[in-house]
Structure formats: structure tokens, C-alpha cells
Amino acid sequence: MNYSPPEQFANVTLTCKANLYFDGRVVSHAVIFPDGSRKTLGLIYPGIYTFDTDASERMEIIAGTCRVRVGGRPGWTGFPAGTWFAVTANSSFEIEVAEGVAEYVCSYE
Numbered sequence: 001m002n003y004s005p006p007e008q009f010a011n012v013t014l015t016c017k018a019n020l021y022f023d024g025r026v027v028s029h030a031v032i033f034p035d036g037s038r039k040t041l042g043l044i045y046p047g048i049y050t051f052d053t054d055a056s057e058r059m060e061i062i063a064g065t066c067r068v069r070v071g072g073r074p075g076w077t078g079f080p081a082g083t084w085f086a087v088t089a090n091s092s093f094e095i096e097v098a099e100g101v102a103e104y105v106c107s108y109e
Helices: none
Strands: 019-021 026-032 037-046 046-050 057-063 065-070 077-080 083-087 092-095 102-108
Touching: 057 065, 057 077, 065 083, 077 083, 083 092
Parallel strands: none
Antiparallel strands: 019 026, 026 037, 037 102, 046 092, 057 083, 057 102, 065 077, 065 092
16 A cells, blocks of 8 residues: 655654564664654565564555565565555564565554
8 A cells, every 4th residue: 555654753762772683684673652652663684574463563664675475365465665564463474575675664553
């Protein structure tokens, strides 16, 4: 789904310590908003990675490209910059970056 990706967030708290996954191939930083809601900003380097979800997630691809398979469904769907996908709580998704770096904003519900 196409959308206009955010360029910045105002009045937030950013964690300095990065979350590192898959030997540093996926890196994110938490952003805390005044209302207590949280997002993560991250980079995904080439590879295929599987993530489990506790909460519902909305992954906005803000640069680069990836493909995703949600919840073990058959087939992959491509997501270039300016698109997003959703994953339900207590589920999982596989994400692949074939080349370059994909940048994302993840929102939790």
C-alpha cells in the first residue's frame, strides 16, 4: 500500500542503545512518543530474517526494497520504499532484502 513516509518525528525520546538482530544484520532504535506509544526505526541489510510478533505491527518501508511473507503464507510480496505491510499480534513474518539496505519505521499496536 502506497503512502507518504515520515521524514521526522517531533518531541520524542530516542534510545541510544541499538537493538541488534541476526549478528547486526538488522538494527533498530526505539522512539518513544509523549503519549507513551512506541515505534522503532531500523535498517535491514541483505539476507532473509524471521521475526515473531507479540503486538500487531505496521512496517513502513521508507527506503530501499524488500519482500515479505507473513505468517507462513505461501508466496512473497514485494515492498518498495513508500509502501507498508501489517502483521497481526502473536504471528510471524519473513523479510528478505536482496541488495542494498532497506530502512523502515515499525509501529506497534
